[in-house]
Amino acid sequence: MIGWDDVYKLIASMFPLYFALILGYGSVKWWHLIKPDHCGAINQLNCYFIMPLFTFDFASRINPYKMNFRFLVADGISKSIVLVVILLWAKFSSKGNYRWSITSFSLSAFNNTLVVGVPLMHAMYGPLGENLVIQASILQLTIYMIILLVMYAFWSVNESLDQEVGPNDQLETDLEGNPNEDSMTRRPSLLIVLKVVGIKLAKNPNTYASVLAVSWAFVANR
Structure with a gap:
């Protein structure tokens, strides 16, 4: 069973990552530092x-x-x-x-x-x-x-x-109506x-x- 100690370990391990993400987002969106x-x-x-x-x-x-x-x-x-x-x-x-x-x-x-x-x-x-x-x-x-x-x-x-190439390049034909190989x-x-x-x-x-x-x-x- 997951206890409060396990929840604390999860939060403590993930907090530095999300704290850095929030700082990066705020530096661009809110504070205009970047x-x-x-x-x-x-x-x-x-x-x-x-x-x-x-x-x-x-x-x-x-x-x-x-x-x-x-x-x-x-x-x-x-x-x-x-x-x-x-x-x-x-x-x-x-x-x-x-x-x-x-x-x-x-x-x-x-x-x-x-x-x-x-x-x-x-x-x-x-x-x-x-x-x-x-x-x-x-x-x-x-x-x-x-x-x-x-x-x-x-x-x-x-x-x-x-x-x-484009779609029109495949539709070109010669004078006889045959597809142009080029x-x-x-x-x-x-x-x-x-x-x-x-x-x-x-x-x-x-x-x-x-x-x-x-x-x-x-x-x-x-």
Whole structure:
């Protein structure tokens, strides 16, 4: 049974995070200490420096030789079930599409494990809970997040090509009424799309941080 002491631990673990969020919101909305155009620079600082270092710090603590593989398999099965449900929705629903499928999967299957999950699980279950949520975050960062980025990259490439070509370019014909080969939409080869995806992944610092952290943990705990 959850007691008042457990509630206090949860509030104490979450208060610093939400206090920082309220300060950030108030600095822009109420006190005007930070201008809206400065938020982009702050987001880039978080994306390219703070979050990768934060991820490396937590992921490097784990012992990869003593991971709870039953828990990780259960996490993978739950994500697979969510993915199947979303694919069925996209196939049989008139409102289903590729973009909403990616967004729905990311919202349903992914969670903020490090920033929110670590303090919550540590407050409720101690070091065991913290260890499990870090294991889930490693799998999410090194496997599932990369797959999600690949899906986003594929969608982005196809969307940009559709905008560049336009719907009228596919309707041009020659004097005999046959489709003009020069004006027809030419989809890129799989190799070109994979190259674009690889470039996008190479620019993501969180990918490097998670892979380096796992490598460091393997060496440190061998």
